[in-house]
Amino acid sequence: MTIREIAQRAGVSESAVSFALNNRPGVSEYTRRLILQVAEEMKWRPNSAAKALGGAKAGAIGLVFARPAETLGVEPFFLRLVSGIQSALSASSTALMFQVVENVEAETEIYRRWWSERRVDGVLVVDPRTDDPRPGLLAELGLPALLIGGPDPTGTLPSIWADDARAMTSIVEHLTSLGHNRIAHVAGLPELVHTQHRIEAFHRATGAQSVTTDYSDEAGRRVTRELLTAAEPPTAIVYDNDIMAVAGIGAAAALGRAVPADVSLVAWDDSPLCRLTHPMLTALVRDTYAFGRRAAQRLVEVMDGTATGDLEDELPRLTPRGSTQE
């Protein structure tokens, strides 16, 4: 199935076919229709390699997740994000190259490889970090990129982000409006920028310090136990992901504390997990699918130069369920 066969069948030159298929001037309306019809009949599809070779476009974007193997894949976040990304990509029939690696170093290596092999036209970068080597590298390589999850502290890459600080403020406000004044925050990985934002916003709103963790259920359990057995235990706890919140609800039960009577719990990020507990977990809901979709759209715009700078996504909203009260 090549362009040449179409040309033969239609009795025109290869160039005419190329013009017709790409909606370029140079063929009459009649010939264009004829060619399109023949191509349709033959179920022709452009060979992506040939296209990429000539036009210098790969027709694909890349996404890398850097996670240690053991923390892989508890969160529904990924699939939703990927799924949203693809919903935007399918319009421009762009493919997604996806890779899971152990750490950020491996991630940068993938970027180098993809770009030098011209496998992708751009990449989506997730989980911005403090002292992140990726923006610098990507700028140096000239590989178009969009940072998902926060304005680039170095100001190098364009980004799309949700306002974690305001979201944290809204959680704290919800809790204080319920009468809580001793609130704790079980944060995630300290090296992530959005963790910093949450911690700072939490500090501004409550004056209290957060505890950082590795997002694991184990950490959620341990920190909850420590908090609840302290001299002045908090009356409300905010967890940076759903896994820790679920672990926390278990730890509270094991200590004989009633949720929400003795302590209220809030999970950052909703998932079916939050509805599996008793009581169900109050959660901060984000539309990750839509987020991924918008991110991909924005990357496409960045790639063809029609957009630069940062784009703020909609604010996550709190969905109160049984785990908060008082």
Added chain:
Amino acid sequence: MTIREIAQRAGVSESAVSFALNNRPGVSEYTRRLILQVAEEMKWRPNSAAKALGGAKAGAIGLVFARPAETLGVEPFFLRLVSGIQSALSASSTALMFQVVENVEAETEIYRRWWSERRVDGVLVVDPRTDDPRPGLLAELGLPALLIGGPDPTGTLPSIWADDARAMTSIVEHLTSLGHNRIAHVAGLPELVHTQHRIEAFHRATGAQSVTTDYSDEAGRRVTRELLTAAEPPTAIVYDNDIMAVAGIGAAAALGRAVPADVSLVAWDDSPLCRLTHPMLTALVRDTYAFGRRAAQRLVEVMDGTATGDLEDELPRLTPRGSTQE
């Protein structure tokens, strides 16, 4: 960074460079080393499009997940599998094209597209079904494929599979050895082949019928409630995934039934979820990472013709925890 520049720098022809870089005969050892050194210095990487265009190999394999948007991504299965696949692929520097779609029809469309655009050299197919349109299509297209999760009922595609029937038997044996004789099985989607295998094995071992569901927490809760409030409630329940088992443990608690004193529960597939409950869930553990790895290796072998037919993976093993007893 093209092969031509390397040729110029090294003072040889482009062909010589190509021979050297691909370890083909036709250049002396001395020249080969020289060329490799120059390539190394210039940090050259082959342009994947050019390579694909000439050699008709895309250097990538494909993986499609067909899931309705709302059931996306609670399971850790996916990232683990992908991660394992990539660990095998990185050796041959093959890329992974990944796509999430709504249903099997969309999945077949992706296969058509990928193959006609020559974006992939082969695909991994997951979740074999009864009346599955995919093996037929893939055979017709001539797109190399490996079925993950069960021998192809039509005998068309080579596959890699774990023995679900024997695994089910081992679970039932474990439960009967604990003294249980009224066992129920909350199965997953009835159209999946492995569900059928489990149901049949369960029937052979116990004489009882299974209940099929959509894997959701909601279904797990509902079925558990129905089972436990029946005239002769089971003393043990086997769930086809972890989500339903967790929902089940909640439903049992809501009905005032103690686990494992009143009813024992077993989850098919382990995950951190199973350790979040009280008591922790006895689970059937599979090494999904290794499974993915082996699957990718096998697909590579299938693609270059060194392997055909089915490959049985290791048997999942039961890890008893607090939820089974008596």
Added chain:
DNA sequence: TTGTTTGACTAATGCGCTTTAGTTTCTCTA
């Protein structure tokens, strides 16, 4: 009528690589 412009189309080139067909040099054998 002649020259110019425009539209429709074709020929030819190149993208970066692999591969086949040649060419040259060197080594071995009789």
Added chain:
DNA sequence: TAGAGAAACTAAAGCGCATTAGTCAAACAA
């Protein structure tokens, strides 16, 4: 020492497409 054969290397073609530079005829202006 001539001839054959192998080894090392080069030249050239081709993969499928996009793109640029032509070609040719019809339509237009002077």
